[in-house]
Amino acid sequence: MPVLQSLERELCPGFLLPSAPVLGRCFPSPNSSQFEFPGISGNTSIDQGISGLLDSLNARDISVKIFEDLAQSWYWILVALGVALVLSLLFLLLLRLVAGPLVLVLILGVLAVLAYGIYHCWKEYQLLRDKGASITQLGFTTNLGAYRSVQETWLVALIVLAVLEGILLLMLVFLRQRIRIAIALLKEASRAVGQMMSTVFYPLVTFVLLLVCIAYWAMTALCLATSGQPQYVFWAPNASLPGCEAAPLNASCDPMAPPANSSCPGLVCAFQGYLSTGPVQRSLFNLQIYGVLGLFWTLNWVLALGQCVLAGAFASFYWAFHKPRDIPTFPLSAAFLRTLRYHTGSLAFGALILTLVQMVRVILEYIDHKLRVAQNPVARCIMCCFKCCLWCLEKFIKFLNRNAYIMIAIYGKNFCVSARDAFMLLMRNIVRVVVLDKVTDLLLLFGKLLVVGGVGVLSFFFFTGRLVGLGKDFESAPLNYYWLPILISVVGAYVIASGFFSVFGMCVDTLFLCFLEDLERNDGSAARPYFMSKALLQILGKKNDAPPGAKRKKP
Template identity: 55%
Template sequence: LGGRREPRKYDPTFKGPIYNRGCTDIVCCILFIICILGYVAVGILAWSQGDPRKVIYPTDSRGQFCGQAGTPLDATSTISIGHCIFFYRNATVVIEARQVVMKIFEDYTQSWYWILIGLVIAMLISLLFIVLLRFLAGIMVWVMIVMVILVIGYGIFHCSMEYVSLKSEAGSNVTLKDLGFQTDFSVYLHIRQTWLAFIIILAIVEVVIILLLIFLRNRILIAIALIKEASRAIGYVMSALFYPLFTFALLSIVIAYWAVTAVFLSTSNQPIYKVFNETACDHSRKICEPAVSPNFSTSSMKAECPDSKCLFAFYGGETVYHKYLIGLQFYNVFLFFWCANFVTALGQMTLAGAFASYYWAFVKPDDMPAFPIFSSLGRSLRYHTGSLAFGSLILSIIQIIRVLLEYIDHKLQGTQNKCTKFLLCCLKCCFWCLEKFIKFINRNAYIMVAIYGKNFCTSAKDAFFLLMRNMIRVAVLDKVTDFLLFLGKLLIVGLVGNLLRFTVDNQLVKAFENTAPNLHYYWVPILVSMVVGSYLIAHGFFSVYAMCVDTLFLCFLEDLERNDGSAERPFLMSDRLLKVLNKKNKPEPAE
């Protein structure tokens, strides 16, 4: 582990993020561009070969789509029983799944305005929290803590009431194991064991949060000061609050491209037909021509075995494209991870550069760039695309290994012994921990790259040793603050979810009695707006706060090493942080 292990020396010329910098990790930048071009080529090839209808609609024994207009088996076709008999490939499962999907789609069409209202409420609450944190950080932190405890407490109370109310209902004591999987998810809400599980889960969460708050009560006061400083920084860089929209748009493109390419790749196989015999023949199960072709009926196989049939067997192919199809799927997954991690890394480095320019500005905001976000984004893309690609590549390799381990575990289900299970479990646990560690290192490395403009490896080593020299402060300030911000996200999700549930159940006010939609699954709008929508919106706003806290944290650690509080080397941190760290700037000596 090479790198700078000693504290950074005082540099009178350092005034914040360095503008005179060069390109870093150029080789990885070139590799990333080449892989992106290859990714585009894979997408074009898949789109020209695939047929997504194979995923949606069942096929018959000849590989023909069932019930589709314009096909030999449209809705008006008759099915005969005998020698050209049809059998459906997983037809029952496909039909049932399609019915569930259609019901969910109908729920979306019926409740889209409630979902939109929930998302708007989540955005307004998040913005309100950000504004209040700017002026009332200390009070808001304690309000968040109390509100989270109360919201979870109400959840326990509500689940307990439901559990008691089902005591007298017939069939409510059926266990979830005996019930099995049901497409009508509302059935589970009539089982007492479901509400008991909710009570246990919420109670565990409540106890864990309360215990953490008890043991960290003194540290919370320190974290509040850091949140106040982050609020002040965001006040000077308000455009940072809207940057997650840009990240979300890029991630949406990456996810959509991966999903579409994956579907077309998985449906680009050709139908393979084989000979099926009722009597034993030497050429049984050999590949044959399709049954719709007259070739098989006049072939030597048919003459030797009159009972033989040429039927659809599976989807495959013998071309070079089909032989390497699994490799193309692997490439699609790997590039998805790489591109998604790159977009996330770009957002982290951009925000880090903007907030670092705030911290190191001697006179705020006069010494800050006119547009901190745009300046930082431009530096990141112009000089450090290679560093972003390098860090994202390392993380993607670990993630793809985790995917392979899960794939191997799935394939070996039922055939592996205890030793193999234990080994796979250990490997999955180790790579999970390694992924978390690499994410932590990458995040801090991007901050150092944004400030000093060095390559990824140098920046990662500098950040690592800087944090190791301040391990106690890392645990006290950084992680406690992350925990408080997580409570804020939980509170927003809980408030929006409960509000929407009351509205859908016509329990909010009488004015909504005739407006709540009739849904197949009431959990659809609740799940979308609460878990997906509200959490993503809250996470987007609070992730800016978290990045601001991490950047300011590294900056004032550097500040402590560079400066000593004298008139010649004054600390650049705010008075709040000086008070937290029991530091102060000495006044200039009188003449």
């Protein structure tokens, strides 16, 4: 009974597991070790315990089948990922030719979907109105599905969709000039990516740097977690044997001291765990907090580095008057070295501001999780409002940082000045910002759906054997779980498409800020000519008076 009470109070470990030292750490020895449960007679080998668990879950057979499927389909998965890469690249390059028609088709598609929604809501409302199904007959109920059977629900949905349709039509009428500018910037961004193909592979560098930061933090956290003060207590395999009543069970002991003379058989000084209290533990806990803070800071700095490097490369494209002759030979490498040499502190400052907000969000989530049971509805509402405000603040800081990094890459000023200039510039052109942002989001969403959907459909027909006539060399072997390579292909295609389109989105944002700066600082004269493309000059009705061979002065 004392042993069971000790287990319930977590005064001693539930089982003892002999281990062997490996690289300064303790790892279990599954080949020859035995683990014993206190108070339970007999012992069980680790291999037997694991084998019994795997057999009960049928995991051994499933894992073997999964391994066989991956061994037979891994090269076809790589082919599917290659197809995703090619589709993403082709989509970005073809935007130079089909950006206008594609945006028009997408806008008309949204209008058609809203129009169909209005028609459907009208038919449902008409049907329920003829039946006399009103909300007055239904009354108040917590079953939200019941509201689908009353006419007022469909009438409200009809009004909302009609208002959205009207707003979108008015936007198309009054903002058509800005939509044309957005399309021209998308074409220019596609041209920039085509001129600097190395930029589309830069997300791999960011991914590697993120992995390095996470791995370093994990190793540091593991070292800190195993650096506490160990605690040893007296323990006996069976405390109910005669002679163990007077033994100092669960009392602290020194493992290096000589064995104590005791009438209790098997009495040993066993490791119980690491102390959770004391000055050493408080210092280690503080170091863990600093480690998490450092992790967030370094991750945000790596992301900021990628944004600033890409912005520097694309800015060099925009401010080249004669393209591609005036574009630097290695724009991405030059931007990378320039950013590391001059802008490391600015990026670190911007990353620190974002990190502090994220840490406050993490602390708030932790407090909410700990006090969730004791909170009343008013406290939960206040906590939800705080979390919502911090989420909005984080999104705003990310938006501000992104544009500040672009201004840093263009002018080389510090973070605060660049953030102020970027914010004021965007506020002076808020309508253009909203139009370009929504058109770009819609276009990139369509691109992701196209790439991921295309790879998913092709993978489904290929791995299920529904593509006939390809020949034996281009047919997939029979699989136990055909969904596994399909799922891997779809997830990989999404990651590849997200990486490519994030570069394109950064290119659009950079060219847009350069375009706004070009409009405000230049006037088309010989001293201050415009650097924008001819298509943008035609849309705006502007022109350059400078001769083609004259020397250009950057802003």
